[in-house]
Amino acid sequence: MDASVSPRHEVMRSQLGRARGLGSGHSGTAHWIAERVSAATLLPLSGWFVVQMFRLGGADYEDVTKWGGKPVNATMLAALVISSFYHAEVGLQVIVDDYVHGKAHLPTKLLVRFGTWLVGLLGVIAVLKLALGKSSSRS
Amino acid sequence: MVELTLPRNSTVGKGQFFPAPAGATNVKSFKIYRWTPDDDRNPVMDTYEVDLDAIGPMVLDALIHIKNDIDPTLTFRRSCREGICGSCAMNIDGENTLACLKPIQDVKGDVAVNPLPHMPIVKDLVSNLDGAYAQLRSIEPWMQSDSAPPPDGERRQSIEERAKLDGMWECILCFCCTTSCPSYWWNGDRYLGPATLLAAYRWIADSRDEHTGERLDSLEDTFKLYACRTIMNCTQTCPKGLNPAKAIGRIKEMQVERKL
Numbered sequence: 001m002d003a004s005v006s007p008r009h010e011v012m013r014s015q016l017g018r019a020r021g022l023g024s025g026h027s028g029t030a031h032w033i034a035e036r037v038s039a040a041t042l043l044p045l046s047g048w049f050v051v052q053m054f055r056l057g058g059a060d061y062e063d064v065t066k067w068g069g070k071p072v073n074a075t076m077l078a079a080l081v082i083s084s085f086y087h088a089e090v091g092l093q094v095i096v097d098d099y100v101h102g103k104a105h106l107p108t109k110l111l112v113r114f115g116t117w118l119v120g121l122l123g124v125i126a127v128l129k130l131a132l133g134k135s136s137s138r139s
Numbered sequence: 140m141v142e143l144t145l146p147r148n149s150t151v152g153k154g155q156f157f158p159a160p161a162g163a164t165n166v167k168s169f170k171i172y173r174w175t176p177d178d179d180r181n182p183v184m185d186t187y188e189v190d191l192d193a194i195g196p197m198v199l200d201a202l203i204h205i206k207n208d209i210d211p212t213l214t215f216r217r218s219c220r221e222g223i224c225g226s227c228a229m230n231i232d233g234e235n236t237l238a239c240l241k242p243i244q245d246v247k248g249d250v251a252v253n254p255l256p257h258m259p260i261v262k263d264l265v266s267n268l269d270g271a272y273a274q275l276r277s278i279e280p281w282m283q284s285d286s287a288p289p290p291d292g293e294r295r296q297s298i299e300e301r302a303k304l305d306g307m308w309e310c311i312l313c314f315c316c317t318t319s320c321p322s323y324w325w326n327g328d329r330y331l332g333p334a335t336l337l338a339a340y341r342w343i344a345d346s347r348d349e350h351t352g353e354r355l356d357s358l359e360d361t362f363k364l365y366a367c368r369t370i371m372n373c374t375q376t377c378p379k380g381l382n383p384a385k386a387i388g389r390i391k392e393m394q395v396e397r398k399l
Contacts, residue, residue, distance in 0.1 A: 015269045016273045016276055018270065019274040019276065024357045024363060025360045025361055027360070028365035028394075029391075029394045029395060030398070032391060032394070097362070097366065098325050098366075099325065101326075
């Protein structure tokens with residue numbers, strides 16, 4: 001090879017410099033705990049929900065609103081919705097980390113977080129409407 | 140973004156065919172990845188028919204036979220030929236392993252031989268591991284203690300303390316595990332990978348090392364440590380039978396333990 005012409009490299013930073021990168025973000029443990037705790041809370045909540053749905057099978061609109069108006073049921077429903085979407089938010093971030101790279105990474109991650117937060121909020125509002133709405137206060 | 144196909148210059152084509160010598164009765168085909176930086180051609184899979192009666196039992200024996208007697212241009216790393224140097228790590232029959240420890244008869248049909256996956260290729264079966272070596276260097280894999288060692292001897296360790304290093308000191312740094320990890324394929328620039336994390340835990344678990352906290356600090360990162368998705372390819376592929384996934388799990392447990 002002609003020694004006077006060295007190949008052009010886009011990255012000439014040392015391998016160790018690249019490996020160290022920006023250093024440790026000192027985060028991730030809380031996220032890792034959140035993944036597991038939300039999964040664990042979903043187990044009993046989902047079990048409760050499935051049992052309730054079987055019990056309500058064939059019930060009409062009035063019965064369901066009456067069921068949803070009870071504080072215990074509304075609390076359990078809201079907890080289920082919050083746990084589900086929290087778990088989804090935490091889990092979807094991991095998928096973004098795996099598959100979205102470069103400049104798109106940060107905006108995609110924020111968009112996914114905001115999106116799941118918004119849809120989760122919609123779920124909570126729906127539970128509140130069921131719990132505090134007109135039809136339940138009548139009964 | 141997501142890459143669903145190989146880049147055009149990485150598409151693997153069909154290569155040359157080297158038939159077995161006349162009269163050979165115990166013939167096995169080896170399909171071997173070939174690529175050289177000396178021209179602009181795409182990689183190909185060359186096929187070599189090898190007379191198994193003429194060689195030793197391991198895949199490395201076949202590769203050495205091919206290089207010596209069939210095609211001297213074939214390039215691969217090897218040194219100790221007994222599973223202690225880690226040089227001949229490559230992908231054989233779809234699994235990362237050491238060519239010197241892989242019996243040819245364990246492979247049904249043709250033997251596909253590829254370089255370690257998802258690393259830059261130097262030539263043929265030689266992959267460039269500079270990035271992985273630098274990551275290992277970044278976790279400072281040496282003893283760090285502020286207490287002075289005894290003036291008259293070595294730092295002492297109980298039998299129980301020493302036993303905690305079993306399953307880790309045996310690692311020969313062949314990087315079969317790291318290059319088998321999908322998470323490392325996706326984020327190899329930020330995720331340290333199983334081999335490096337096993338080495339990190341080897342020092343975290345060492346009773347003589349006093350920088351456990353600093354080590355855990357530097358690992359606590361969304362990618363460096365937590366990009367591990369417990370896929371477990373590392374443990375499945377390790378040619379030394381070690382369990383990097385367990386070591387990573389222990390590091391995560393310690394991170395939680397010091398937070399809660």
